[in-house]
Amino acid sequence: MNLFRTALLLAKKDLYSELKTKQILTTQIIFAGLVIVVFSFAFDPANNTTKAVIPGVIWVIIVFAGILGLNRSFISEQRNDTMQGLLVAPMESSSIYLGKFLANFAMMLVVEIVSIPFLFLLFDFKFNGSLGYFVLVIFLGSFGFIAIGTFLAALAANSKSSEMLLPLLLFPITTPILIGVVQATKIILTNMEKLSSAIAWIQLVTAYDVIFFVVCFLLIDYVLEV
Amino acid sequence: MIEIKKLTKQADNKLILRGVDLSIKKGETVAILGPNGAGKSTLLKVLATLIKPTSGLIKINGLDLKKDHIEIKKLLGYLPHSSLLYDHYSPLENLVFFGNIYGVNNVEQKASKLVKEVGLSFFLNEPVKNFSRGMIQRIAIARAIIHDPEILLLDEPHTGLDQGAISILNNVILSMKEKGATTLMVTHDFKQAAEICDRIIIVKNGRIVDDFKIENRNLGFVSEKYGLQMEGVS
Numbered sequence: 077m078n079l080f081r082t083a084l085l086l087a088k089k090d091l092y093s094e095l096k097t098k099q100i101l102t103t104q105i106i107f108a109g110l111v112i113v114v115f116s117f118a119f120d121p122a123n124n125t126t127k128a129v130i131p132g133v134i135w136v137i138i139v140f141a142g143i144l145g146l147n148r149s150f151i152s153e154q155r156n157d158t159m160q161g162l163l164v165a166p167m168e169s170s171s172i173y174l175g176k177f178l179a180n181f182a183m184m185l186v187v188e189i190v191s192i193p194f195l196f197l198l199f200d201f202k203f204n205g206s207l208g209y210f211v212l213v214i215f216l217g218s219f220g221f222i223a224i225g226t227f228l229a230a231l232a233a234n235s236k237s238s239e240m241l242l243p244l245l246l247f248p249i250t251t252p253i254l255i256g257v258v259q260a261t262k263i264i265l266t267n268m269e270k271l272s273s274a275i276a277w278i279q280l281v282t283a284y285d286v287i288f289f290v291v292c293f294l295l296i297d298y299v300l301e302v
Numbered sequence: 303m304i305e306i307k308k309l310t311k312q313a314d315n316k317l318i319l320r321g322v323d324l325s326i327k328k329g330e331t332v333a334i335l336g337p338n339g340a341g342k343s344t345l346l347k348v349l350a351t352l353i354k355p356t357s358g359l360i361k362i363n364g365l366d367l368k369k370d371h372i373e374i375k376k377l378l379g380y381l382p383h384s385s386l387l388y389d390h391y392s393p394l395e396n397l398v399f400f401g402n403i404y405g406v407n408n409v410e411q412k413a414s415k416l417v418k419e420v421g422l423s424f425f426l427n428e429p430v431k432n433f434s435r436g437m438i439q440r441i442a443i444a445r446a447i448i449h450d451p452e453i454l455l456l457d458e459p460h461t462g463l464d465q466g467a468i469s470i471l472n473n474v475i476l477s478m479k480e481k482g483a484t485t486l487m488v489t490h491d492f493k494q495a496a497e498i499c500d501r502i503i504i505v506k507n508g509r510i511v512d513d514f515k516i517e518n519r520n521l522g523f524v525s526e527k528y529g530l531q532m533e534g535v536s
Contacts, residue, residue, distance in 0.1 A: 157384035165375060
C-alpha cells in the first residue's frame with residue numbers, strides 16, 4: 077500500500093511542478109503542433125492517400141513529444157540532488173519509478189488529447205473506425221513507450237550526454253511496440269475489415285507492455301543507486 | 303544504536319572504506335573528522351542507505367541495513383552538502399511533500415512550525431530559488447528533521463553558513479540530542495565539532511584511526527589529536 081501511496085505523492089509532486097513551471101507540457105504541445113502543421117502543408121488533406129499518413133504522424137508526435145518529457149523527468153531531480161532526498165526517504169525505488177511513470181504517462185495523455193483532435197481537424201479526417209479500439213491502441217502504445225522510457229531515462233540521467241543516450245537506448249527496445257501500434261492504428265483508422273489483424277497486434281503490444289513494465293519495475297533498484 | 307562491523311566499500315578498484323568497525327550509543331553526538339578523500343562522506347552515505355556497502359555488517363536499532371532498509375530510513379534524517387529541496391517549491395510545499403512521504407501527521411502545521419523555528423516564517427510561501435545559501439540551508443535543516451528522526455546524519459552542515467544559521471543549526475542538533483537523538487556529523491570545522499559533539503572519530507585512508515571523547519568543549523585537545531594523526535599527510 078505504501079508503494080502506491082508514495083508513488084502517487086511523487087506523481088502529484090511532478091504534475092504540480094509542471095503546473096508551476098510549465099516547462100515540459102508546453103514544449104511537448106508546441107512540438108506536436110509544429111509536426112501537425114508541417115505535415116498538413118506537406119500532404120494535401122483533399123487527397124485520399126493522405127489518410128495513410130495519419131497513423132504515422134500520430135506516433136511521430138507521441139514518440140518525439142514523449143522523449144522531450146522523459147528526458148526531463150529524472151534530470152530535474154539532479155538539481156539540488158533531490159533524487160537523494162527521495163532515495164533516503166522510506167520508500168522502495170520501485171515507488172520512485174511508478175511515480176515518475178504515472179506523471180510522464182499523465183502528461184503524455186494530455187498531449188494526445190490536445191494534439192490528436194487537432195491533427196484530425198487539420199487533415200480534415202472523418203473518423204469512421206472504432207473509437208474504442210483507437211483509444212485502446214493509443215493507451216497501450218503510450219503505456220509501453222513511457223514505461224520503458226521512464227526506466228531508460230533513469231539509466232541515462234547519470235550520463236553527461238543523457239539527452240542523446242535516451243533515444244539511442246529507447247528506439248531499439250520500443251521498436252516492436254511502435255511497429256505493433258502503427259499497424260493497429262492504420263487498420264483501425266482506414267480498414268476496419270481487417271480488425272482481427274489489428275487485435276493480434278494489440279495482443280502483441282499488450283504482452284510486450286506487461287513484460288517490460290514488470291522488468292523495469294524489478295530492475296529500477298539497480299539503476300537508482302547514487 | 304549503530305553497530306558497524308568490518309565495513310568495506312570499493313568503487314572502481316579503489317577501496318574507499320577499509321574495514322570500518324564502529325559502535326555508537328543512543329543519544330551520542332559524534333563528529334567524523336579527516337582529510338579530503340578519507341571516506342567520511344562515503345561512510346555517511348552508506349549509513350543513509352544511498353550507497354550499498356561492498357561487505358560488512360551494519361545494524362541500526364537492531365535492524366539489518368540490508369534487510370530492513372525501509373524501517374531504518376524512517377529513523378534517519380540526512381543533511382548532505384546539497385539542500386535536497388525543489389527550487390520552484392516554497393519552504394512550506396517542500397516540507398509538506400517530504401513530510402507526506404515520511405507519513406508525518408498534521409504535516410502542514412508541523413511544516414509551518416519548523417519554518418518559524420528556523421526564522422523564515424516571512425518567506426513561508428516564497429519559492430526556494432529566490433533564497434540565499436544560508437536561508438536554503440535553514441530550510442534544508444527543517445527538511446531533515448520534519449519526521450523527528452532518531453538519527454541525524456549531517457555532511458559538513460556548517461559550510462557556507464552565516465553566524466545566525468550556524469547557531470540555528472547547533473540549536474537544532476542540541477535540542478534533538480535532548481530528545482535522545484543520535485547525531486553523526488562529518489565536518490572540517492573543529493570549533494563546531496568541539497562545541498556540540500561529545501565524541502570525535504578521525505578517519506584516514508578509509509579507516510578509523512582515532513576515536514575519543516571530549517569534555518568541556520576542548521578545541522585544543524581535538525586539534526592536537528587530529529594533528530598527531532595527520533602528521534606527514536599533505
